[in-house]
Amino acid sequence: MQTYEATPLLPNDKQHKLLAMEIQTQHLCDNTLHHIENTANQNHNTKVLLQVKESNSLALMSNGYQIEATIPKLYSNEDAIFAAKYLDNKRKVEKNSDLYDEILEHVISNTDNFETTKHNTSMARLANRSDARGIAKLFANDDTLYSHWQEDEPKIKASMQGEHEYVVIDYLDNIVAAVNIKHDANTKSCFLQDLSVASFVQNQGMATTLIDFVLHRLLRTEVETIHCQCIADDYAMNKVLARHEFNFGGRLTNQVIVQDQLHSVNMWSKKLSKDR
Structure with a gap:
C-alpha cells in the first residue's frame, strides 16, 4: 500500500461520525483510498471527506467520491478540492x-x-x-x-x-x-x-x-x-x-x-x- 501523510480536518470526528482528512500525497492510489474507507468503516463513520490537490480528483471520482467544495489556488497554482464519499446512503439526504x-x-x-x-x-x-x-x-x-x-x-x-x-x-x-x-x-x-x-x-x-x-x-x-x-x-x-x-x-x-x-x-x- 502507498504510504500517505494525512492531517485531521476536525478534532472530534467521532462526534460527527465523520472521517475528515487533508491528504498531502501527490498521487493517490486505489489501495490508499481503500485503506481510508476501511478505517472509516471500522470507526463506524458514515462519511469520508478528503481535502486534496485538484490533480487527485480523477482518482477520487473513480472510487465513488464526489466533489463538494473547492478553495481556489490554495496549493500554489492548484485548487484544493473537498471530496466526499458516503458510507451510509441516509447521510446523503440533505433535508434542509x-x-x-x-x-x-x-x-x-x-x-x-x-x-x-x-x-x-x-x-x-x-x-x-x-x-x-x-x-x-x-x-x-x-x-x-x-x-x-x-x-x-x-x-x-x-x-x-x-x-x-x-x-x-x-x-x-x-x-x-x-x-x-x-x-x-x-x-x-x-x-x-x-x-x-x-x-x-x-x-x-x-x-x-x-x-x-x-x-x-x-x-x-x-x-x-x-x-x-x-x-x-x-x-x-x-x-x-x-x-x-x-x-x-x-x-x-x-x-x-x-x-x-x-x-x-x-x-x-x-x-x-x-x-x-
Whole structure:
C-alpha cells in the first residue's frame, strides 16, 4: 500500500461520525483510498471527506467520491478540492437543502448593495494563555460551534503554543466574542474556525469586528489565503463572510452533527490583496 501523510480536518470526528482528512500525497492510489474507507468503516463513520490537490480528483471520482467544495489556488497554482464519499446512503439526504439555498442566495444578493462600514477594531485584541478559561467558557455556551473540543481550557492553552491564535473582544471583564485562527505555513493560509459571539451581545457587529481585526492583522503577514466554514443555516455568519468579500466555494453536505441533528457546512475563502 502507498504510504500517505494525512492531517485531521476536525478534532472530534467521532462526534460527527465523520472521517475528515487533508491528504498531502501527490498521487493517490486505489489501495490508499481503500485503506481510508476501511478505517472509516471500522470507526463506524458514515462519511469520508478528503481535502486534496485538484490533480487527485480523477482518482477520487473513480472510487465513488464526489466533489463538494473547492478553495481556489490554495496549493500554489492548484485548487484544493473537498471530496466526499458516503458510507451510509441516509447521510446523503440533505433535508434542509431548500433552506440552505435560500439563505445563500439572500446573503449573496444583498451583498451587492452593501456599503462597507468601518468598525472600531480597537475593541478586539489578540488573546494570550490567561484568556483560555474565558474562551472555553464562551465556546461551551455556543451551540452553533461544531468543534466542541475547544471547550477544553488546557487544549486551548496548548493550541496557542502551536499553530493557533485567538482574537477576542472583552465586555465588563468577560470575553464575549472570539475566533480561532489556525495557520498553515506550507500553503501560506489561515483557517478561521469557532467564531463565537455571546447571545446577549449579538447583532452589535461583534463578528464583523473580529473579521475586520483578523484581516487587518493578516495583511501584515505572509498569509495569502484565508478560508472559513460555517453552518449553512447560520444566516448571520454567512452574511458577515459574504460582506467581507469571501467567495462561496461549495457546501459540505451533512458534514456535522449539532444537537443530534445533521447540518451542512458552507465553504468560504478569500485571497488577500496586499498593496505593500
